[in-house]
Amino acid sequence: MRWKGRRESDNVEDRRGGGGVKAGGISILGLIVAFVAWKFFGVDPQQAYQATKQVTSAGASQNSAPTNLTPEQQETASFVKTVLADTEDTWKPIFQQQGVQYVSPKLVMFSGVERSGCGTAESAMGPFYCPADQKVYIDTQFFKDMRQQMGISGEKNQSELSAKDEAGDFAQAYVIAHEVGHHVQNLLGISSQVQQARQRASETQGNQLSVRLELQADCLAGVWANRTQQRTQFLEQGDIEEAMDAAEKIGDDYLQKKARGYAVPDSFTHGTSQQRMQWFNIGMNSGDINAFYWKPISILATIALLLCAVRQIRLGSKVSSVQYVRPII
Numbered sequence: 001m002r003w004k005g006r007r008e009s010d011n012v013e014d015r016r017g018g019g020g021v022k023a024g025g026i027s028i029l030g031l032i033v034a035f036v037a038w039k040f041f042g043v044d045p046q047q048a049y050q051a052t053k054q055v056t057s058a059g060a061s062q063n064s065a066p067t068n069l070t071p072e073q074q075e076t077a078s079f080v081k082t083v084l085a086d087t088e089d090t091w092k093p094i095f096q097q098q099g100v101q102y103v104s105p106k107l108v109m110f111s112g113v114e115r116s117g118c119g120t121a122e123s124a125m126g127p128f129y130c131p132a133d134q135k136v137y138i139d140t141q142f143f144k145d146m147r148q149q150m151g152i153s154g155e156k157n158q159s160e161l162s163a164k165d166e167a168g169d170f171a172q173a174y175v176i177a178h179e180v181g182h183h184v185q186n187l188l189g190i191s192s193q194v195q196q197a198r199q200r201a202s203e204t205q206g207n208q209l210s211v212r213l214e215l216q217a218d219c220l221a222g223v224w225a226n227r228t229q230q231r232t233q234f235l236e237q238g239d240i241e242e243a244m245d246a247a248e249k250i251g252d253d254y255l256q257k258k259a260r261g262y263a264v265p266d267s268f269t270h271g272t273s274q275q276r277m278q279w280f281n282i283g284m285n286s287g288d289i290n291a292f293y294w295k296p297i298s299i300l301a302t303i304a305l306l307l308c309a310v311r312q313i314r315l316g317s318k319v320s321s322v323q324y325v326r327p328i329i
Ligand SMILES: [Zn+2]
Pocket: 178, 179, 182, 214, 217
């Protein structure tokens, strides 16, 4: 995947090695402010400390780009910023065409533990999107885990082969694009409608809704790949295989079989390996915005429209095997 030399997004907060929870923990400044508030204004010291903790934490995470990053970590930051910029350059014009403003999500890079609008973020959770603060959270250790623990291939393109021992860069970019896909769903109100529908549904039905939401995010990631390819010709030999390899190994059936030796389809929340590969491909090969339905009308319609494109649901249900349609490389 070619990514160097393109625009980098300003919407990345790099909180690795400092900031975040640590900054919001025992902060001397926070203690002083809390003491002053208690001593001179009679504010309950615990409340005052909590308040200042939040303020100093937010300030620290916004402004403190870590200064002691290794060249490898700097490169990862550049990569993540470029991919996020690519998603912005994909979705802004698409939204504009529909007369809707695209508000880019922020992306928080962290290491270890971080506070998010959806509770504490930990590396073990993997990357996620938090609708409450409209931020994507990613511990970049995940890129290494993808390869070292999940067995997702490294860079196939030998000219770009690095010693980083991470999953290939296109597989990493796919993960980011998938999370941004959840942001797109959030902006369009799809996530909240699904959330409401889930409350009335049985557990099995609820899981099915989750699967659809996840597959749609995969499909939206495919649209990103398509649009970015059209704009920048960034794909290289082996990239799509990398993403397919990733999609396969993060499929519910694959993960469950690995964990317990068998798969329980009712409990799937993300979709099988085959479905995930299929829907990424559909988005990738379509990229056709006219095939999208942007404004779901009702819950029923939402459920019907949940998959990336209505036209392709029918097509999708008939596709019995994953079709690897090579992109234009
Ligand atoms: Zn997801």
